[in-house]
Amino acid sequence: MKSVLVLLGVLLPLISSGQSGLTDKGLFFPKPSNNSYVSLTPQKPLNLEAFTLCMRLSVDPAVVDKKDRETILFAYRTQYYDELNVWQEKGKISLYMSSSEGAFYAVPLLSIFRTNLTLTWESSTGLTAFWVDGRRSTLQVYRKNHKVQSGGVVILGQDPDSFIGSFDINQSFVGEISDVNMWDSVLTGDQIRNFNEKVWVGPEPNVLNWNTTKYKVHGNVIEVPKKYK
Template sequence: DCSHATLFFYCCDGSTTSSDRQVLVFPFETDFSFVALIPQKEMGLRAFTLCMRVATELEGERQIILFAYRTPDYDELNVWREKDGRIAFYLSGDGVFFHLPPINTFRTSLCLTWESRTGLAAFWVDGRRSTYQVYKPGHTIRPKGTVLLGQDPDKHLGDLEAMQSFVGEVTDLNMWDYVLPRSQIQALHYEHKITKGNVFDWATIEYQLNGNVMVVDDD
């Protein structure tokens, strides 16, 4: 079953090819295409670093979901490009908003860091950090949910909306259950080897494809 694979890609004939250079392509706006990511450990998180390289041609006043993690009753961690172009993330409620350089047709290296102890949150774009904002100190992200790329589930794996779907490319998605130091985030942007993500490691990530999503080599 090639719908369940890893990006250290297991093909249907049983052969294995190294694929940490693969890209997920979402070619069309839909209410059914998504990729479910399977974490390497439970996502009960009190801190995290989430990084990906992302590109889109979508413009205008339209929400775009960049990352969605939901448990049955809560949007635990959602990252959006908002209608006004700001980038926001939400932890089980009202979000926090950042004015960042626009995500466009050229791939952006985007990281997000947050820790519960202080509430300090920041985005990193191509190795440069935004200003810190204080957001939900003391909060804990709940485990046992589902991570989706491409769609925002308004209930557990349901109520998908085409006008919020992601169209474009995602690659190099990695996640850690702690805040990476500046030197590591900048090294990741320049594609240097750093500590592998212990929640998601793009080189070995497990995923399930649904609908019209392509996995292509990044040549």
Template sequence: LSLGLCLTVGLSNKVLVFPYETDFSFVTLIPQKEMELRAFTLCMRVATELQGERQIILFAYRTADYDELNVWREKDGRISFYLSGDGVFFHLPPITTFRTSLCLTWESRTGLAAFWVDGKRSTYQVYKPGHTIRPKGTVLLGQDPDKHLGDLEVMQSFVGEMTDLNMWDSVLSRSLIQAWHYGHRVPKGNIFDWGNIEYELNGNVMVYHDN
């Protein structure tokens, strides 16, 4: 996989459509600041028709040797995330053909991690206190690179729609996460801000007006 320099900026009122399973379609995102993170909030709106026992990658950030931050729907339907090693798993309402607001928060200081679905928080789990996410990697939507920008698998690919992906280098409050869910104004993501996001399309991903 070569990273070209044909970056496009900004996806306000746009949705990314991944129309079918491939091992070559993905979107590369360029963070606004280095992702050397000791806390974060990651939010996106996501919908898929994929059902049954099928892994689906929802977000992948990889450095040369590690999957730094990967978010998955597992084969058993649980939602998980991994910080370079074993993951942590949550029983959440299923992601369906209707759009779900999905946020993930984590902080190194306590290790507290939670998912938020349509403005409602899961129970906290303690995961990797003291860990730091490493910088200088690559963020992909739609595929999971098993090595640095390589080894893509059809049966892990994302199929469906993604929009409004934002990421902050802190844990947002309940009121801000709920405000984001309802489409109210919140502070722009300082790692990813959908309105000013730098991205590159690869394969058959479509950018469409969000009706």
């Protein structure tokens, strides 16, 4: 018995320090907070000149739709900069990359029902677009010749104003996030629409893969089991 207890004492800190893979699971953020978030470990450094980022999200409209509220959808921060942030704000979906000037899209906003949201960007042209449930927005040119820098952390649920800290309860995500996948290239429209239908025939996500990524839960975040998917 003593040896079993010793083994548990070794294993439990390892288990609580992080887990791998969220296949068929979601992450539910039940209420606003300034300490509840999930950190994801990328499969490769986010040293990017192009990317496709896909997520499935639903929100609590009673919180997120409040006038003038900003809600963070995805955050990647290095020590000094918000390298890549996606927001719902001012009645639009927006993208910021190491700049106080964002790209704003008047696309259908998130709701209580699950939305498939995809963002594409490439440095060489600056061409950027959002896809909502398989439908593409008009293109914009944003941050041409820019490069996303490595050495940061991916955060779901909060916007870090310092390196993994300084969270604002009024910007926190309230709702459910799942299937966060990222590639270091711009996928084709057919591939994105296939992701929308959960019939995947494209390349495996090589930056963030929801099925295999290492993650750590902080605060009040509920892992939603497969039966609710």
